[in-house]
Amino acid sequence: xxxxxxxxxxxxxxxxxxxxxxxxxxxxxxxxxxxxxxxxxxxxxxxxxxxxxxxxxxxxxxxxxxxxxxxxxxxxxxxxxxxxxxxxxxxxxxxxxxxxxxxxxxxxxxxxxxxxxxxxxxxxxxxxxxxxxxxxxxxxxxxxxxxxxxxxxxxxxxxxxxxxxxxxxxxxxxxxxxxxxxxxxxxxxxxxxxxxxxxxxxxxxxxxxxxxxxxxxxxxxxxxxxxxxxxxxxxxxxxxxxxxxxxxxxxxxxxxxxxxxxxxxxxxxxxxx
Numbered sequence: 001x002x003x004x005x006x007x008x009x010x011x012x013x014x015x016x017x018x019x020x021x022x023x024x025x026x027x028x029x030x031x032x033x034x035x036x037x038x039x040x041x042x043x044x045x046x047x048x049x050x051x052x053x054x055x056x057x058x059x060x061x062x063x064x065x066x067x068x069x070x071x072x073x074x075x076x077x078x079x080x081x082x083x084x085x086x087x088x089x090x091x092x093x094x095x096x097x098x099x100x101x102x103x104x105x106x107x108x109x110x111x112x113x114x115x116x117x118x119x120x121x122x123x124x125x126x127x128x129x130x131x132x133x134x135x136x137x138x139x140x141x142x143x144x145x146x147x148x149x150x151x152x153x154x155x156x157x158x159x160x161x162x163x164x165x166x167x168x169x170x171x172x173x174x175x176x177x178x179x180x181x182x183x184x185x186x187x188x189x190x191x192x193x194x195x196x197x198x199x200x201x202x203x204x205x206x207x208x209x210x211x212x213x214x215x216x217x218x219x220x221x222x223x224x225x226x227x228x229x230x231x232x233x234x235x236x237x238x239x240x241x242x243x244x245x246x247x248x249x250x251x252x253x254x255x256x257x258x259x260x261x262x263x264x265x266x267x268x269x270x271x272x273x
Contacts, residue, residue: 070119077112077119084108117142124168132167133159133194136174140192148182149207150189157196162257166235170203170253173231173239177205177251180224185209185249203253211247228253 087105092098117138127135133155140151161167174192181187187209195202225241228251232239237255 077115080108080112080115084112114142127168127171128164131159131161132170135167135171136192136194139171139174139178143178143190149187151178151192152189153192153194155194155196159194159196160257162201162255166237166255169231169235170237173228173251173253174203174205176224176227176231181205181207181209181249184212187248199256199258201255201257205251206248208248211243211245211249213245214241214243 084105087101087108090101092101130138137153140153143149143151162170178190181190185207187207189208191204191206193202193204193206195204228241229239232253232255235255236259237253240252240254241249242252243249
């Protein structure tokens, strides 16, 4: 009888211990689940805040560019046109002086043309009215005429609209990449490829410049590269940048054209290779 009591006591203790362990495990799992959920919520709030901050910053940049575009078009080019007109009205008998004035008028006319093209590249209205392909084509022609770099544009597939806002962001990415190529790469050629497929849009920019170390993205000098990643994430696109010393640079932007959302939570596989 005494042995049975001991056996019952042992079993009861074991059951109680098991129940206690079970409760402890349950509360640990519950605590960790809540902790993970809180961390996820905090990360989502942080991501949403960063995206809203980025959205606001880009909107402010666009407002600034729109203002500059209007100033160039409405004021500066008009003043230069007036200067050109006045040069043509100066009565000069000397043939050499008249030829010199004619050369200056041509320079002013070329400056007016360049400024108008620059104004178009800064204007949101112009970009949305003409579309991504035409706008990039116009910008490539402007760069080619400057002689700074040889830009080649290739379009693959049937062109379709991916939304005015996203096309604007993609054009700004193109301008950022072009600016980097002109300032830092010493490149002679820039290849621009636009691929239009039903489930995939792809923008690729390749130069034959000096290239750079992938670590550049992590320091302050890589601000332009960071801007490319930030802008791509803003429209739900993935930006991949390939480069190494002496091997030029290739920037690839991909997105799903059927995804209509503009501002995303930033959870995209943006990477540097």
